[in-house]
Amino acid sequence: MHRKVTSHDVAQAAGVSRATVSYVLNGRSGQSISETTRKRVLSAAAKLGYSPSTAARTLRRGQSDLVLMLLPPEPLGRALATLLDAASDQVERYGLRLIAHRLPASGGAVELVRSLAPAALILTTPLPDEEFAALRSLEVPLASLQQKMDDPLGPDLGIGALQVKHLTGAGHTRLGVAVPCSPGYDWRAQVRLAAIEHSCARLGLHPPVVERIGLDADDAAAAVGRWTQGPEPVTAVCAFDDDYAFALLSGLAAHGMSAPADLAVIGAEDLPLAGLAVPPLTTVSVHARMLGVLFAQLAIAPLLGAEADSQAGGAQSGPSGSAAQPVPPVTLVRRASA
Amino acid sequence: MHRKVTSHDVAQAAGVSRATVSYVLNGRSGQSISETTRKRVLSAAAKLGYSPSTAARTLRRGQSDLVLMLLPPEPLGRALATLLDAASDQVERYGLRLIAHRLPASGGAVELVRSLAPAALILTTPLPDEEFAALRSLEVPLASLQQKMDDPLGPDLGIGALQVKHLTGAGHTRLGVAVPCSPGYDWRAQVRLAAIEHSCARLGLHPPVVERIGLDADDAAAAVGRWTQGPEPVTAVCAFDDDYAFALLSGLAAHGMSAPADLAVIGAEDLPLAGLAVPPLTTVSVHARMLGVLFAQLAIAPLLGAEADSQAGGAQSGPSGSAAQPVPPVTLVRRASA
DNA sequence: CACCGTTACTTACACGTGTAAGTGAAGTGT
DNA sequence: ACACTTCACTTACACGTGTAAGTAACGGTG
Secondary structure: OOOOOOHHHHHHHHOOOHHHHHHHHOOOOOOOOOHHHHHHHHHHHHHHOOOOOHHHHHHHHOOOOEEEEEEOOOOOOHHHHHHHHHHHHHHHOOOOEEEEEEOOOOOOHHHHHHHHOOOEEEEOOOOOHHHHHHHHOOOOOEEEOOOOOOOOOOHHHHHHHHHHHHHHHOOOOOEEEEEEOOOOOHHHHHHHHHHHHHHHHHOOOOOOEEEEEOOOHHHHHHHHHHHHOOOOOOOEEEEOOHHHHHHHHHHHHHOOOOOOOOOEEEOOOOOHHHHHOOOOOEEEEEOHHHHHHHHHHHHHHHHHOHHHHOOOOOEOOOOOOOOOOOOOOEEEEOOOOO | OOOOOOHHHHHHHHOOOHHHHHHHHHOOOOOOOOHHHHHHHHHHHHHHOOOOOHHHHHHHHOOOOEEEEEEOOOOOOHHHHHHHHHHHHHHHOOOOEEEEEEOOOOOOHHHHHHHHOOOEEEEOOOOOHHHHHHHHOOOOOEEEOOOOOOOOOOHHHHHHHHHHHHHHHOOOOOEEEEEEOOOOOHHHHHHHHHHHHHHHHHOOOOOOEEEEEOOOHHHHHHHHHHHHOOOOOOOEEEEOOHHHHHHHHHHHHHOOOOOOOOOEEEOOOOOHHHHHOOOOOEEEEEOHHHHHHHHHHHHHHHHHOHHHHOOOOOEOOOOOOOOOOOOOOEEEEOOOOO
């Protein structure tokens, strides 16, 4: 079997020089190539099954045609999986390829990016400030979720804010938060919790009562017990996730209680199952598909119109600077549980 | 800012030749390098923040240090997400990097692999036979889920088989199957369905009654109606997924029925929520983490011991040939719904 | 002193590609 | 008939790396 098919082989088969092959296959304008040889080269390439070496091309051009998506060091939830899917679609629409890499906890992100030389970068997880700065200095187009507390666009922050807004709007003043006890989700729990505490503080509420639980009814029931007993009981809970909201509903049932009468429960992610819960789960939906497209767009925009505002470079999460926010990345789904 | 730091820069900074730098950094045995220059090179590299260009290295060595994981053209479910996570861990343990790429429906897999030149390949989705053959001919170490009907190791096939086995073991003879109606999951539904039909045929049962449903109670209720009415009603259903099993439970409730009395329901994937359903969901658990490790191991094994059996090359799903199967990739989780 | 082996490097080439610069040959204008 | 442009290519270099082959110095034998 032919070990490798190079452009040299194609050139030889077509009876032309290697440069001609390159010109034909890259459709370089400004070069004149007769129609007959063009056809000849094209058919030779097809017959040999030639595909150019990414390595060599990257080496030559200093930049690959890959868009690198950096994932948090945890199993992907539905939201991120959908985001990946959508971003993949969008990126391919422009002839680029999206590859995903789970960021190791050790954090060699900069090294990876420098050595892979991707055309653009999509960052779906916050990074330590210094590492983020190092990434930006590589001057790779970047769309990131590096979330600041005053940035209303980070989905994780938006979720927390929306949860609190809905619950307080319904009259609740003592809030609880259920976050996973399993490590791996800790940074995300941290962000979510920070957003919720921020919102509570802004509204002059008491800080939320945090419970760390596993995904089972016993844990949830115990947490429910701690929330609802005591002199000033919690009356509503923000769950980390629809999964955890489900667990809380089970926990309530174990006490003979139910939502929202005894304890309002609001989830996050709007799983397909959310509507099937009893009671149907009020939750915050993440427009993961839209976010994926948006991120991809932001990341590759500088590649398309290099004349536009290449100095703007990396875009922070969302069309920063544009006053009118067209579509929010998260929305409330009002059902029955809160 | 330094646009690129090459080994040439490091060499210059350390006052040695570029080759020496390469020898030092790659720890090439058989070359003698004095301790003093070694230190000097190392510190120079660290000071300049040098990291070698993957492109150049790949070009030179003819093979990159990336392990490519090809994903099906659909949003990742929990099982695949976990598998990705586990495989990523395992691969990094050997100094390699795992990157994932969603396979486009158009199917340029071969081209991608040839141009990326990955060190190994993990295929989590079946491919058309011709494309699979083309992939194998590239002689890249490969761990695949290319499932044949007589291969008991493919998780999707194993799930179907186990579902049928459990239900028939409980005395059911008329089986139903619930698969997604949304496209995107169609190939997987196809595989799952094939496994179930195969099992039924082997046991001499009537072919299963297939219903395509969406993830809502109405669809599920309608399907439940069609299954349970008629002269020879279905008494047990294999769901595509725990999600769909949940939907079926809701559909049953809409009829005032419940599992397993009126209709036994068995799921797949063993979501964390499965135990929280009413009744708790009997399901088939996929050991995604273990599969991820196994796949990674299979894929990179030929890279480690090149002397062992490099001719064996691509491994089919599972340690093919080894008689004793140590751990099955799927197991039954017996709860209450079936 | 000639010979050889070891140490500590350096020089030189190859990997496959993109593209600027060069080269004949043919055509066009004056 | 000569310059000058256009066409249709080809030659040559650069990208950054790994590594085989070469080399100079040095120390120890015979």
